[in-house]
Amino acid sequence: MKKLKHDWNSLADYISVHEKTLRRNESYMTHPQKYVIERHTEFWWTLSAKNILFRTFKGTEVRVDIVKDIEIDPSNSRRPLARTESASYSANRPKATMPLIRYCYPHFDRDPSKAPDHHRFHHKHDFATGKDVITKLDIEEFPHVSEFLLEVLSVF
Amino acid sequence: MKPDKDLEQDRQDEEPSELLHEALSKKPLYASNEEALAGFTKQLDDLAAKMGVGVDQLLSDAESSGVFKEEYIEALMLGRRVARFRKLAGEET
Numbered sequence: 001m002k003k004l005k006h007d008w009n010s011l012a013d014y015i016s017v018h019e020k021t022l023r024r025n026e027s028y029m030t031h032p033q034k035y036v037i038e039r040h041t042e043f044w045w046t047l048s049a050k051n052i053l054f055r056t057f058k059g060t061e062v063r064v065d066i067v068k069d070i071e072i073d074p075s076n077s078r079r080p081l082a083r084t085e086s087a088s089y090s091a092n093r094p095k096a097t098m099p100l101i102r103y104c105y106p107h108f109d110r111d112p113s114k115a116p117d118h119h120r121f122h123h124k125h126d127f128a129t130g131k132d133v134i135t136k137l138d139i140e141e142f143p144h145v146s147e148f149l150l151e152v153l154s155v156f
Numbered sequence: 157m158k159p160d161k162d163l164e165q166d167r168q169d170e171e172p173s174e175l176l177h178e179a180l181s182k183k184p185l186y187a188s189n190e191e192a193l194a195g196f197t198k199q200l201d202d203l204a205a206k207m208g209v210g211v212d213q214l215l216s217d218a219e220s221s222g223v224f225k226e227e228y229i230e231a232l233m234l235g236r237r238v239a240r241f242r243k244l245a246g247e248e249t
Contacts, residue, residue, distance in 0.1 A: 011172075011176065012171065012172045012173070012176060015172075015173055015175060015176045015179075016173050016176075019173055019175060034175070035175060037175060037176070037178075037179035038185065039179055039182060039183075039184040039185060040184060040185050040186055040192050040237070040241075041184045041185075041186050041187075041188070041189060041192055042184050044192070044240070044241075044244075045179070046233075046237075048233075050229065065229050067229075067232075067233050069236060069237070069240065085240070086236050086240065088232055088233070088236070090229065092224045093224075096224065097223050097224055097225075098222060098223070098224060099222065099223075099224040104232075105236075107219075107235070107236070107239065108236075108239035108240065108242075108243060109239070116220075125220065127222055130222075131222070132220045132222050134220075
């Protein structure tokens with residue numbers, strides 16, 4: 001059976017691959033940045049790396065913020081599992097007021113009937129044209145952090 | 157730079173990293189979903205008050221105003237947490 005892109009993984013692998021991804025892109029950072037883990041409860045954590053300043057392949061400075069909310073399954077204490085429950089990756093021009101792009105998991109609005117349609121889907125905001133162009137994404141189209149960083153480094 | 161798009165799909169069991177060890181050595185911030193909901197709701201309320209707008213307006217601005225502010229990153233993160241823990245705490249079905 002085909003493995004889903006954002007499926008359960010061991011917690012150790014989940015954290016490790018994220019750390020590796022950031023390390024592999026460290027040479028493009030103006031200041032090396034590391035992930036931070038917050039354990040909200042036993043079952044819900046956040047992995048985040050905020051305010052990472054990259055110099056892209058084109059020499060542009062771009063600020064990146066990565067926040068991943070993680071569901072933990074500790075039922076096997078020797079091999080707890082983790083999967084992304086929600087995430088947001090954003091790229092912004094530092095010191096500018098206009099964002100560039102942001103990827104979001106679905107939003108869980110208190111009153112979904114009043115929420116924009118795209119909130120129900122994984123989606124991408126692209127502000128590069130000066131307008132908020134929203135593209136709905138299938139979960140399999142939602143990028144890994146490594147894919148997002150490659151996009152940021154290549155496009156801007 | 158070579159694309160490393162497959163990196164996050166690695167499925168080999170790794171040894172826990174220092175970051176993970178450190179996280180596991182600490183107690184969770186909240187003992188229950190209800191406590192977490194109360195904590196994050198207060199943080200979001202405080203941020204909205206600091207910005208001089210209501211929570212709904214803050215989340216709407218942060219989502220798609222086309223303006224970047226440091227506080228909007230925080231607001232989106234807190235908004236997601238409040239929504240998640242509201243659901244987990246059973247306030248919504």
